[in-house]
Amino acid sequence: MIYKSKLIYLLLAIGLVLSACGQNEQGSSEGEESEKETTNSNENKEASDKASSETEEGANSEEEDAGFVEAYKQGKEELAKAEEDKEVDYQKVIKVYNNNLKSLVEKRDSSIDQQITTALEAGKNGELDGAIVKQIFDKLSQKVFYLTIKHEFQEINENWGNTEEVNAEIAEAKEFYQVLEGTVEKRDAAYETSMVDQIQAGFTEIEKAVENDDQLAFQLGKQVVDKTLMKTFYLAAGAMPHGYATKAAKEAEEDPAHAKVEQAEGWAFYQSISSYLTEYAKEDAAIIEENFNLETDVKKLDPEAVNKAFVRGFSKVALHEYEESEENWGKDKSVITALEGALFIDMISRDIKRMQGEDMANTLNEQAQTYLDAVKADEKEKAMDVLEKIEGTLNSINEKTK
Known part of the structure; x- marks a missing residue:
């Protein structure tokens, strides 16, 4: 290089x-x-x-x-x-x-x-x-x-x-x-x-x-x-174990030049999704950016920190979508943001399974689907009950990944 x-x-x-x-x-x-x-x-x-x-x-x-x-x-x-x-x-x-x-x-x-x-x-x-x-x-x-x-x-x-x-x-x-x-x-x-x-x-x-x-x-x-x-x-x-944060970190000791290329690839992929995290989870976005930045020594790249920052960040984005859904009850936007919340949970479902266990991951996905169905059916009491559980789980994940 x-x-x-x-x-x-x-x-x-x-x-x-x-x-x-x-x-x-x-x-x-x-x-x-x-x-x-x-x-x-x-x-x-x-x-x-x-x-x-x-x-x-x-x-x-x-x-x-x-x-x-x-x-x-x-x-x-x-x-x-x-x-x-x-x-x-x-x-x-x-x-x-x-x-x-x-x-x-x-x-x-x-x-x-x-x-x-x-x-x-x-x-x-x-x-x-x-x-x-x-x-x-x-x-x-x-x-x-x-x-x-x-x-x-x-x-x-x-x-x-x-x-x-x-x-x-x-x-x-x-x-x-x-x-x-x-x-x-x-x-x-x-x-x-x-x-x-x-x-x-x-x-x-x-x-x-x-x-x-x-x-x-x-x-x-x-x-x-x-x-x-x-x-x-x-x-x-940033996902584990096949994301470029992990690949670059593993390669850093044996072939730093190639690891630097992988770090650059991770950085470039991240640019397509950085806006959501920057808007709703600035501190987590900063951790990811610092690790992928080409000025950062690739030997200091911490894939676990990157992964946890992604998990926290997308959890916060999901919480924002659910807040929007609740605030717009009865409107189409409530349905749309309910689906978005479920999709952001799906992004990190593998991480939740790895960190918190398969039961929690499956339960959270099921609750997200239940909430979406309740919003579509205008069943507010049922929706609010399951939403409280979803928010509790997401907040718990945020705390456990700090």
Whole structure:
């Protein structure tokens, strides 16, 4: 691995860019919160108009979308040569990126463009290991595709009632998901999960919702796709035993250079999910960021601390969703946030099982489902009774993972 004096400045620059990125993401997260306030058509239009004013753009053609994906694949393929100690044509990657992918990245988040551009230039100048550059380009591009899926869901909201336009946007979201499916499949294989099937079920629910003009069903299907992708990124970054925090820590003593690449990969995966934790669990998010930050000595990376921070953080996010659900009883938002609470619990169900036992994990999942069903059925007394138990368990998990 090549290190030069300029690298310290480079890492500081990436860190500053990351801070700006986190702020932008938080704004996006808050925008999504406002979007799910209601499925009333007029209020949805107001939320959509706000989203449109923040990101002015027209719809992409199929050729443009295919061009974005192809540019990503070409760049990733060329940068992968670094992992085989082969010479990388960085100028080729920079040209492909600037001409064919940069415009999409800038639409989603200009901070990501700064990160990718900085990394590519550092690789070209020999200031950053090529394998690290590859991970930054690859995983931050995946974040862009993930954000694009979320953007398409916003456009479906905005254009609800225009079936032709909405179906085109669903197709666009699914096209970008295809880029991420390999990442999902790898986590399914490592953890024996079925996230590919869950995401497909979410898209199927969305398509049926459009057919039946059922906006609530669309919102629920959207949450399944979104939160299952978040779970994928978490399993890749901080879950045990196959997350990159664990991999990097194990590798640190024998091969620090390779461990540094794995640390970078964990950092890059984390960027896709950092906004929720930054917003609702700042202290836990700071622990994760400190361990993954490229300025941190990889030998000091603590995978258990990272994992516990994720568990606490997602527990706090789940508690927030349940609070929203209770506050909005009788509205569609109560159902939507009830599902989100259950999905955030599902993200850490393996951790709860490992830390607290299978019985607690199963009971918590069952309670989350019971609460969701009670909200749908407008059975408030039953819902509040089980919600008290859910909140007690989540608070207990937070205390036990400190």
